[in-house]
Structures are given as C-alpha cells and as structure tokens.
Amino acid sequence: MDKLQLLLLLALALFAIGLLGVVIRRNLLVMLMCMELMLNAANLSLVTLARQTDTSAGAVLVFLVFVVAAAEIAIAIPIVLLLVRRRHTLDADAYADLKG
Amino acid sequence: MEALLQEFDTLLLYVFAGLSLAGAIAMLVLQHPMRVAMALVATMIWLGAIYGLVGVHFIAAFQILIYVSAVMVFIIYVIMLLDVRDMAYTRRYAGLLIPGAIAAVVFFGVLAATLWRTVEVPLTTTAAFGIGQFAVDFLQQYWLQFEVTSVLLVAAVVAAIAVVKAGGKDHG
Amino acid sequence: MAHLLTWIVVLPLVGFVLNGLLGNRFGKSFVTVVGCGLPLAAFAAAMACVLDLIAGGAREPLVHVAYTWAVVGDRTFEVAFWLDRLAAVMVLIVTGVGSLIHIYSTGYMHEDRSYARYFAYLNLFLFFMLLLVLGRSLLVLFVGWEGVGLASYLLIGFWFEDAEKARAGKKAFVTNRIGDAGFLLGMFAVFWALGTLDMDKVNAAYMAGPPPAVAASVVGVLLFIGATGKSAQIPLYVWLPDAMAGPTPVSALIHAATMVTAGVYLVARMSGVYMHAEFASSVVAVIGVATAFFAATIAVVQNDIKKVLAYSTVSQLGLMFVAAGVGAYGVAIFHVYTHAFFKACLFLGAGSVIHALSGEQDIRRMGGLAKRIPVTFVTFAVATAAIAGIPPLAGFFSKDEILWYAFASGKGGSPLLWAVAAATALLTAFYMFRLLWLTFFGRSRMSHEVEHHVHESPLSMTAVLTILAALSAIGGFLALPHWLEMQLPLPPVPDALHHFEWPLLVVSVVIAASGLLGAWYFFGNDAARAQRVHAKGLHRLLSAKYYVDECYERWLGRPLVWVSDRLFLNVGDRMLLDGTLNGLARLAQRGAGVLSRIQTGSLHRYVLFVLAGSAVLLLWSIGRV
Numbered sequence: 042m043d044k045l046q047l048l049l050l051l052a053l054a055l056f057a058i059g060l061l062g063v064v065i066r067r068n069l070l071v072m073l074m075c076m077e078l079m080l081n082a083a084n085l086s087l088v089t090l091a092r093q094t095d096t097s098a099g100a101v102l103v104f105l106v107f108v109v110a111a112a113e114i115a116i117a118i119p120i121v122l123l124l125v126r127r128r129h130t131l132d133a134d135a136y137a138d139l140k141g
Numbered sequence: 142m143e144a145l146l147q148e149f150d151t152l153l154l155y156v157f158a159g160l161s162l163a164g165a166i167a168m169l170v171l172q173h174p175m176r177v178a179m180a181l182v183a184t185m186i187w188l189g190a191i192y193g194l195v196g197v198h199f200i201a202a203f204q205i206l207i208y209v210s211a212v213m214v215f216i217i218y219v220i221m222l223l224d225v226r227d228m229a230y231t232r233r234y235a236g237l238l239i240p241g242a243i244a245a246v247v248f249f250g251v252l253a254a255t256l257w258r259t260v261e262v263p264l265t266t267t268a269a270f271g272i273g274q275f276a277v278d279f280l281q282q283y284w285l286q287f288e289v290t291s292v293l294l295v296a297a298v299v300a301a302i303a304v305v306k307a308g309g310k311d312h313g
Numbered sequence: 314m315a316h317l318l319t320w321i322v323v324l325p326l327v328g329f330v331l332n333g334l335l336g337n338r339f340g341k342s343f344v345t346v347v348g349c350g351l352p353l354a355a356f357a358a359a360m361a362c363v364l365d366l367i368a369g370g371a372r373e374p375l376v377h378v379a380y381t382w383a384v385v386g387d388r389t390f391e392v393a394f395w396l397d398r399l400a401a402v403m404v405l406i407v408t409g410v411g412s413l414i415h416i417y418s419t420g421y422m423h424e425d426r427s428y429a430r431y432f433a434y435l436n437l438f439l440f441f442m443l444l445l446v447l448g449r450s451l452l453v454l455f456v457g458w459e460g461v462g463l464a465s466y467l468l469i470g471f472w473f474e475d476a477e478k479a480r481a482g483k484k485a486f487v488t489n490r491i492g493d494a495g496f497l498l499g500m501f502a503v504f505w506a507l508g509t510l511d512m513d514k515v516n517a518a519y520m521a522g523p524p525p526a527v528a529a530s531v532v533g534v535l536l537f538i539g540a541t542g543k544s545a546q547i548p549l550y551v552w553l554p555d556a557m558a559g560p561t562p563v564s565a566l567i568h569a570a571t572m573v574t575a576g577v578y579l580v581a582r583m584s585g586v587y588m589h590a591e592f593a594s595s596v597v598a599v600i601g602v603a604t605a606f607f608a609a610t611i612a613v614v615q616n617d618i619k620k621v622l623a624y625s626t627v628s629q630l631g632l633m634f635v636a637a638g639v640g641a642y643g644v645a646i647f648h649v650y651t652h653a654f655f656k657a658c659l660f661l662g663a664g665s666v667i668h669a670l671s672g673e674q675d676i677r678r679m680g681g682l683a684k685r686i687p688v689t690f691v692t693f694a695v696a697t698a699a700i701a702g703i704p705p706l707a708g709f710f711s712k713d714e715i716l717w718y719a720f721a722s723g724k725g726g727s728p729l730l731w732a733v734a735a736a737t738a739l740l741t742a743f744y745m746f747r748l749l750w751l752t753f754f755g756r757s758r759m760s761h762e763v764e765h766h767v768h769e770s771p772l773s774m775t776a777v778l779t780i781l782a783a784l785s786a787i788g789g790f791l792a793l794p795h796w797l798e799m800q801l802p803l804p805p806v807p808d809a810l811h812h813f814e815w816p817l818l819v820v821s822v823v824i825a826a827s828g829l830l831g832a833w834y835f836f837g838n839d840a841a842r843a844q845r846v847h848a849k850g851l852h853r854l855l856s857a858k859y860y861v862d863e864c865y866e867r868w869l870g871r872p873l874v875w876v877s878d879r880l881f882l883n884v885g886d887r888m889l890l891d892g893t894l895n896g897l898a899r900l901a902q903r904g905a906g907v908l909s910r911i912q913t914g915s916l917h918r919y920v921l922f923v924l925a926g927s928a929v930l931l932l933w934s935i936g937r938v
Contacts, residue, residue: 044154048191052160055184057249058165061918064241065234070174070220070312072916077212078165080186084204092195097278101286103200104279107202108290109206112297114212119304133175134235135190137914235917242920251935294902 048089055082069121069131073114080110154194161187174220180211185209199272209283315377315659317337317358317365321404322443324355328436328752336429349415349434352439356408356813362611363401366403371398374513374734376449388508395449395513395644396801397692397771399547401860402793403446403578405570406653411439413777414566417661420773421668423560431471431560438464442571446578451500451510458543461572462489468567469559478558485552490541492549499535500526516585530584533593536583537576537600544630546575551862553627558621561664564619569626569660570653577633577649581642584801588640590726596639602719602733605631607859610741613747614855617674621748625700626656628737635734638774640724640804643794649706654788655699658781662693664752665778670763675749680839685767688775690753692782699750699785701742702825710789712738713821720817723805731817734823742828751835 055078084103091099120130129133130140166182172175192201209295279287328351336344366375375396381392394406400411413436422431441460448454462485470482504510506527507518518849519529540546545553556568567573580587580597587594612624629652636645667674669686683690701704702713716738758763764904771773794803835843911922 044151044195045163046256047154047158048195049278050253051162053249053252054162055165057245058169060248060924061241061245062922064245064917064924065238066244066289067233067235068174068177068230070216070223071168071177072234074174074177074216075168077208077216078181081185081208085188085191088192088195088197088200092197097275099277100197100200100285100287103163104203104224105164105286105297107203107292108214110291111207112306114215115297115301118215119301122223123220123304123307125225126221131223131225131230132227133916136916235915237917237921239923241917241921244925244928248924250929250932251928255935 052086325439333433347465395450481558495538533590540576565660601634639722641718642801643797648711655785658743707789746832
C-alpha cells in the first residue's frame with residue numbers, strides 16, 4: 042500500500058465516519074461537527090490528488106472549501122442558537138415539523 | 142540517509158493517519174459535545190500534520206488557523222453557551238445506529254475495494270509545494286473564484302445577521 | 314372593376330361594425346344613415362359590377378381574389394369573389410331588396426329601444442349573405458351560410474326578453490345545424506374527390522371527362538340536406554314558421570326574400586353536379602313538391618297573418634326546388650327573383666298592418682282595413698295576386714314556367730309532379746285570397762281600443778311597399794331564365810309534349826282564378842260560408858300542423874334527451890370521464906399518502922437515505938464503471 046492509497050483510504054474512512062455520525066448522533070452540535078469532519082475528509086482527498094498530479098488546482102479548491110466551511114458554520118451556528126431558543130433542546134428528533 | 146528519511150516519513154504518515162482515524166472514531170462514541178469537539182480538534186491537527194508531511198505546508202497552516210482556531214473556537218464557544226442537558230445528552234444515539242452502520246460499512250467497503258483494485262501512479266513527490274507558486278497560480282488563473290468567495294462570505298455575514306434578527310423578532 | 318366585388322361584401326360589414334360599436338352613442342340618425350347608406354352603397358357597387366359584367370357580354374365572370382386564407386401543401390384556400398350571371402341576379406336581389414327593407418325598417422323599428430343593435434344585425438346579415446352569394450369556393454359560401462344562420466338566430470331572438478322568441482331563435486339555429494352537417498359532409502366528399510372547393514372547378518370536373526371518385530348523387534344529396542335546413546324543406550322546415558317571432562322586416566328579408574333561398578341558389582350554383590345526379594335531382598324534386606303541397610295545406614287554416622305567409626314561403630320554396638329538381642335551374646332562380654319581390658311586399662304589408670293595429674297579428678280580429686290603410690291594401694293586393702299567379706303579374710310567369718317544366722322536363726318531369734304542383738298553386742291562390750279577404754274586407758272585428766288607433770304607416774314604409782308592389786307587378790317581364798340559359802341550360806322538352814304548352818298555360822290561369830273565386834265564395838260576406846263547412850277533424854289536423862312538432866318532440870327529442878341523460882351524462886360523463894379522473898385523483902392521493910410516510914421530518918432518517926442511497930448506487934455501479 043503506497044501513500045496515495047493510504048491517504049485516500051483515510052479520507053474515505055473519515056468521510057464515512059462523518060456521514061455515519063450525522064446519521065446516528067442526536068445532538069445538533071455533534072451533527073454539525075461530523076459535517077466538518079466530512080469537509081476535512083474531502084479536503085484530504087483533494088490535497089492528496091493534487092500532490093499526485095502535481096497541480097495547484099487542488100490546493101485552490103481546498104482553499105475555497107475553507108471559505109465555504111467558514112461561511113457554513115457562520116450561518117449554521119445562529120440557526121442552532123435560534124432553534125434551541127425556541128424548543129430548549131439540542132435533540133434533532135425534536136424538530137420533526139416537516140413530517141408529511 | 143535519504144532512504145532512511147523516506148522510511149521515517151512513511152512511518153510518520155501511518156502514525157498520523159492512525160491518530161486522526163482514532164479521533165474520528167472517538168467523535169462517534171464520546172458523549173459530551175465538548176469531548177467530541179476536542180476529538181475533532183485532534184483529528185484536524187493530525188490532518189494538518191499529514192498535509193505538512195506531503196509538502197503543502199501552507200495548507201497545513203490554514204488548517205490550523207482557519208479550522209482549529211476559527212471554526213472550532215466558534216463551535217466550542219457555542220457548546221459552552223448551550224449547556225443543555227437533555228435527551229440528546231443522555232442518549233447519544235438516535236434509533237438508526239444499526240442500519241446506519243451497515244450502510245456506512247457498505248459505502249466504505251465498496252469505495253475501498255474500488256480503490257484497492259485501481260492502482261494509479263504512486264504518490265512519490267514530497268517536494269514542497271510553496272506558497273509562492275500557489276499565490277501566483279491563484280491570482281493569475283483563479284482570481285475570479287477568489288472574488289466570488291468574497292461575495293459568498295458577505296452573503297454569509299448578511300444571512301447570519303438576518304437569521305439572528307428574524308429570531309429576535311419572533312420572541313419580541 | 315373586379316375589386317369592387319370585395320367592396321360589395323365589405324360595406325355592410327363596415328355598417329355592422331359602426332352600428333354595433335358606435336350606434337348607441339351617436340343616436341338614431343347616425344344609425345339610420347349608416348344602416349341604410351352602406352347597403353345602398355353596396356347596391357350601387359353591385360349595380361356597377363353587374364353593368365360591367367353585361368358590358369363584357371356576360372360570358373366571362375368577374376373574379377377577384379381578396380385574400381389568401383390558407384395554404385396547405387400545394388392547395389390554396391382563397392377568399393375569392395366570383396360574379397357570373399347567376400350571382401349577378403342574386404346579388405342584385407340581396408342588395409336591392411335588402412336596402413329597401415333597411416329603409417322600411419327605419420319606420421317600422423323607430424320606437425324600438427335597440428334600434429342600433431337591430432341595424433347592426435341586419436347589416437351583418439347582409440354581409441354574410443353577400444359572402445354566400447359571391448363566394449367562389451364552397452368554403453367561403455359555407456362561411457356565409459353559417460353567418461346568415463347566426464344573423465337569423467340573432468334577429469329571430471331579437472326580443473330575447475321574451476323566452477318564447479328566444480326559444481324560436483334557438484330552434485332555428487339547431488335545426489339549421491342539422492342541415493349544415495350534411496353540407497359539411499358534402500364539402501368533405503367534394504374535397505376528397507377533387508382536391509378543390511372552387512365551385513366552377515367542381516362543376517367543370519363533373520361536367521367533363523371521367524366521373525370523379527365520389528358519385529355526383531352522393532354530393533348532391535349531401536348538399537341538399539344542407540339546403541333543406543336553410544331553405545326550410547321537409548324534414549327540417551319546422552324552424553321557419555317559428556322564425557316569425559322576429560321583427561317583421563326581418564321575416565321579409567331573411568325568412569322570405571333572401572336567406573331561405575340560399576338552398577335554391579346552392580343547387581343552382583352546383584348545377585354541374587346535379588345535372589349528372591339523377592337520383593339526387595329526383596330527391597330534390599320529390600322533397601320540393603311534397604313540402605310545397607304539405608305547407609300549402611297548413612297555410613289554409615292558419616290565423617296568424619305572419620304564419621300564413623311563413624307557410625306560404627315554405628310552399629314557394631318547395632316549388633323552387635321542384636324546378637331545380639327537374640333541371641330547370643334558371644326557372645328556379647326566376648322564381649327566387651319574383652318571390653323576393655312579392656313575398657317581401659307581402660311581409661312588409663303584413664308588417665304595416667301589424668303596425669297599424671298596434672301589434673295585432675290574428676286575422677280573426679282584423680277585417681275591413683281596406684279603406685283605413687289604402688296604400689297597404691293596394692300593395693298587399695297586388696302582391697297577393699302576384700303570388701297567386703294572376704297574369705300578368707310576376708308570380709304568374711315564374712310559377713307557370715315551374716309547372717310547365719314539372720310536367721314536360723325531359724329530366725324528371727311527370728304529370729304526377731305537375732298535378733301536385735298545380736294543386737299547390739290552387740291552394741296558394743286560395744289561402745292568399747283568404748288572407749286578403751279576412752284582413753281587408755268585411756266588417757271590422759277589431760276591438761274598440763285598437764280600431765281607434767288604426768293609422769296608415771309612415772312614408773318610409775309605404776314608399777317601399779309601393780316600389781315592391783310595382784316590381785311584383787312588372788318583374789315577370791324580364792326573361793330571366795333565357796338570360797341565365799347560357800350558364801344554366803334549360804332541360805330538354807320531348808317534342809311530343811310541346812303542344813301541351815298552351816293548354817297548361819290556360820290551366821294555370823284557371824287555377825289562379827278558381828283560387829280567387831273559392832276564397833271569395835267562402836270568405837266573402839264575412840266568411841259566413843266558411844263557418845258552415847264542417848270538417849272539424851281535418852281542421853284540427855291542419856291547425857296543429859299535422860302534429861309534426863309533437864312527433865319530432867316525441868320520437869326524436871325525447872329519445873335524444875333520454876340517451877343524453879342516461880347514456881352520455883350518467884354513463885359516459887359521470888361514470889367514465891368523471892370516474893376516471895376521480896379515480897386518478899384518488900390514486901394520486903393514496904400514493905401521496907403512502908409516500909408521505911417517508912417524510913418523517915427526522916433529519917437522521919433523511920441523511921440515512923442519502924447514505925444508503927449512495928451505498929446502493931455504488932454497489933450497483935461495481936463492475937459497470
């Protein structure tokens with residue numbers, strides 16, 4: 042197993058763990074953090090492949106992901122704050138208003 | 142000497158990969174959000190170390206600066222603000238533990254198997270990928286995207302303010 | 314000069330638009346000027362065109378393509394106007410009599426609230442009628458055909474506040490639609506066989522060369538079904554007597570002089586087809602003579618002055634079809650022409666009587682009007698004599714020619730046909746003089762109130778009556794069949810029959826005279842003898858118009874209602890259509906109900922779907938990518 046495969050495998054594992062975390066954890070903040078983990082996994086694969094092809098495009102994408110992540114968290118956190126202020130709970134299952 | 146260094150690098154890479162994986166798994170099992178946050182911070186730091194090892198030092202620096210310091214500080218701050226001890230705290234898992242785990246394993250397994258079978262050109266270059274070259278590329282080829290991100294950030298700020306204001310109205 | 318043809322048609326349309334849009338705003342004098350001026354202008358244009366046609370020897374028709382309607386493949390549908398001898402006669406009748414009746418209407422309708430609407434409709438009618446007469450293609454003719462039906466409907470139901478009159482309009486429209494179905498089928502057949510609807514080309518195709526794919530009789534019968542609707546022949550005549558619900562000038566113009574002759578005109582126009590359609594021609598003749606006799610018998614006992622005239626119109630139209638059926642198309646058109654004068658005069662005279670009696674239409678409550686309204690009386694008497702066939706008035710010539718060809722035509726003439734037609738002529742003379750007697754002679758049977766108000770009509774009405782009476786008197790001297798012969802050849806007469814011509818002429822004079830004498834015998838001296846005649850059963854049968862309306866209602870109307878209600882409404886509409894749609898809606902609702910269970914609102918479950926979905930996709934894609 043060379044480094045490429047190792048790093049891609051790691052990225053894959055982190056992504057799967059992040060996704061699984063979003064599925065199984067109740068706490069809204071933990072779910073948010075798991076999404077951050079997924080973004081990190083994506084970053085890792087971008088960097089790895091950028092190194093393999095020896096281009097700068099991957100690095101640029103990573104930079105953009107940073108920005109998106111910052112923007113995302115800047116909006117997600119106020120939303121969580123508002124939700125908690127309304128229902129006084131961080132349990133995602135409490136917010137099932139979209140039930141059909 | 143060179144070969145020894147190579148070996149050492151590879152060894153470090155395995156160590157860092159294992160540590161970050163461990164941090165990620167810890168995120169799944171720890172109960173208190175603060176501990177989860179700490180595990181995430183650890184994972185991010187180890188990832189930063191990996192970036193350093195493969196030669197993109199400036200991304201490693203960004204990783205620490207933006208993720209660990211900015212984003213995670215923000216999250217930790219909120220965790221401290223909202224120390225709600227409710228169902229989400231006492232019962233960490235929703236009811237979908239087993240189907241979720243199965244799906245995740247299948248997902249990971251299929252992709253890993255595919256990765257295993259397709260052996261591409263091995264990653265050999267560990268030569269440093271300098272910030273200089275990155276900056277030149279960035280501002281020559283990707284300046285438009287760079288400007289667009291600023292729009293995105295402005296939009297995010299405006300949206301955040303709007304969300305807070307809307308919430309404020311609801312509660313008088 | 315040919316472009317004037319378009320103006321003939323368009324001028325009344327302009328009148329319709331002006332009167333319809335601005336008439337109520339600008340007042341009655343504006344409506345009068347526009348409503349009468351534009352038909353007169355159309356008449357002048359028509360006159361100019363006809364003179365032009367005659368100056369050119371009237372051998373080549375005037376043609377003007379006003380507009381290319383549609384191009385489908387290599388076929389072109391044009392709005393083209395076509396003026397030949399036949400169309401010339403018709404266009405002069407339509408614009409001439411039409412203009413006169415417009416002028417008459419200014420007096421008759423003067424007090425009506427909807428003066429502008431009335432003239433707008435009348436102008437609209439004229440527009441469509443001219444389209445019908447001048448159209449070169451069956452398609453244009455059909456547009457006019459439908460349009461006059463519309464105008465007729467609007468004018469019959471002109472006083473639509475009265476439900477009875479509105480219903481009469483509806484009846485006319487629906488009955489006409491039945492005939493129109495036949496007309497349309499005929500058009501389809503022609504187009505399918507020949508690929509053109511231009512009537513001159515259709516005629517030429519049937520006249521010359523190998524017979525086209527559709528037999529002439531098929532086309533002939535289908536078109537004649539349309540004609541029975543518009544020209545009120547058996548079995549579709551029932552609308553015309555009811556059409557008398559409209560204003561009297563409308564009855565004169567549309568339901569006597571012009572529109573109802575459209576069927577005769579159509580047959581004459583398609584003479585090239587009918588000449589080679591023996592079966593269709595005999596159908597035309599038989600239906601025509603049956604209608605003529607049948608309607609004449611009904612007319613004998615009617616008491617409404619306009620109903621008598623209506624049945625008389627049906628009867629006279631039947632005679633025209635007899636002429637067309639035996640191949641004497643020119644003679645049929647000749648009768649159209651004389652009939653337009655005397656029937657318009659009769660209707661307008663009746664209108665004048667009704668006007669004088671403040672709306673009274675029942676001849677049992679008239680009598681003794683001859684001295685009170687002399688102009689109306691004299692003109693009415695002249696027209697009556699004309700329709701009865703007293704020589705030398707117009708009706709005598711045309712009717713005599715019809716009887717002659719019914720007897721002697723080498724194309725379907727027969728003594729039996731002649732006998733029935735002659736009996737019709739006798740009845741016609743009888744009931745017309747009965748009408749004259751009961752209306753104008755004897756003692757007054759009017760109520761005191763009505764009698765007090767009797768007055769002669771204004772000049773606008775009497776002048777028109779006088780002109781029409783004069784035309785009814787002298788119109789027959791124009792040898793129209795001869796002038797039309799180049800285009801509409803008269804049927805051959807077997808040599809053996811030539812010596813019958815003079816005796817038959819004498820017989821028709823005798824017929825007219827005996828009708829006159831019979832009416833005088835029965836209805837002179839205040840109808841004393843007529844009251845002594847005991848034929849209650851026959852009288853009841855005739856008064857009830859042979860119960861035809863009742864039979865239609867019973868055998869056609871009710872079954873149709875039953876079928877529409879039970880089959881189409883309950884089974885077809887409610888069960889099949891609504892059922893299908895409701896079923897689909899219910900299916901969608903239930904499906905949505907099932908699918909909405911997926912919408913748990915649980916964030917976790919949604920993410921699990923994403924995860925599981927991508928896992929399944931990946932599994933599926935193994936070995937494929």
